[in-house]
Amino acid sequence: MKLNKKTIEDISVKGKKVLVRCDFNVPLKDGKITDENRLVGALPTIKYLMENGARVILCSHLGKPKGEAKPELTLAPVAKRLSEMLETEVVFADDANVVGENAKKAVEAMKDGEVVLLQNTRYRKEETKNGEEFSKELASLAEIFVNDAFGTAHRAHCSTVGAGEFLEERVCGYLIQKEIKFLSGAIESPKKPFAAILGGAKVSDKISVINNLLDKVDTLIIGGGMAYTFLKAQGYEIGTSLLEAEKVDYSLEMIKKAEDKGVKLLLPVDHVCGAEFNAETEPVITEDQNIPEGFMGLDIGPKTSKLYEDAVREAKTVVWNGPMGVFEFKNFAKGTMAVAEALAGSDADTIIGGGDSAAAVNILGFGDKMTHISTGGGASLELLEGKELPGIVALDDK
DSSP, rough: OOOOOOOGGGGGOOEEEEEEEEEOOEEETTTSSSSHHHHHHHHHHHHHHHHTTEEEEEEESOOOOSSOGGGOOOOOHHHHHHHHHHTTTEEOOOOOSSSHHHHHHHHHTTTTTOEEEEEGGSSTTTTGGGGGGHHHHHHHTTTEEOOOOOHHHHHHHHIIIIIGGGSSSEEEHHHHHHIIIIIIHHHHHHHHHHHEEESSSSSGGGHHHHHTTTTTSSSSOSSTTTHHHHHTTOOOOOOTTTOOGGGGHHHHHHHHHHHHHTTEEEOOSSEEESSSTTTTOOOOSSSSSOBTTTEEEEEEOHHHHHHHHHHHHHOOOOESSSSSEEEEOOGGGGHHHHHHHHHHHHOOOEEEESSHHHHHHTTTTTTGGSSSEEEEEHHHHHHHOOOOOHHHHSSSBO
């Protein structure tokens, strides 16, 4: 994927109507935004455009309304909060069909430096199908397309790809620029030694990632639920732990690939187990890789934590995607905590793929100690797999 894309700084925006695809897919509770990270992430691009005299038309999806105007998934709370953050009115164009009378009137009345927010793009069922009609409607409001929604860059939708095709220029905002720099930089030209830490529940979610990373890393560290399938493949007892039986052969292949490539593949050497999957179950630490009958692994054990911390300390670039255990349960959060602490204290480039690992790092209070925390779980995984992201491919090359 050619990643040297034009940015908002490479073009003239003064007096131009600029359609900006943001990621305002924020969690809401009773109409209130409970996590503002995505709004904060969008501000630098919006402010730059305002300060440089653009007429800024923002669009985003929120949740999965599946082509219906669902009032609980309106972007009205986002418009209100953005107005406060930007200290200027963000005009909310509340059209059930997204590009309706309100949107057209609001855009028509805009002056340089003003901001309009369109209604949830997924109120239109064509959005996720990248339908030409809706793409043209979105494009009809603007002259320039800016994509700054990394979280949806792996999807070819009207608002991420289609609309830009009908406009004269397509560039990225600061957020996408930063994601490309860190994530792709880590994969294409990392400082060595390069370590990757993969966790999370399933091997099947990370098959292509493991395969791609084994060609690039010096050390691959595996934790979380996916580790038990690897251990089973090596003949260890895993009790009632999560197992993907159909991935045992694949795990063996990957162990062999690591060996052939001279990659150090680290798997848990002990575990924290419980008799049941709940926060109250009594934590039991195993002596070695084996998990006793009737118990399930819920976190990496203390010896493993030490092994992984040491490996992280030797690295100059670390990419982390997926927690080491069920970090939502206090008794089974220590492994994830140990890895986060080791990363926070290291002088390596530390890049956190979005999703659960980003949540874990922020919950544990280490967010500001990382080089980069990705805003897109699915998109960052696809980049780690070596895939092309349609929302980035569609932008103009420098």
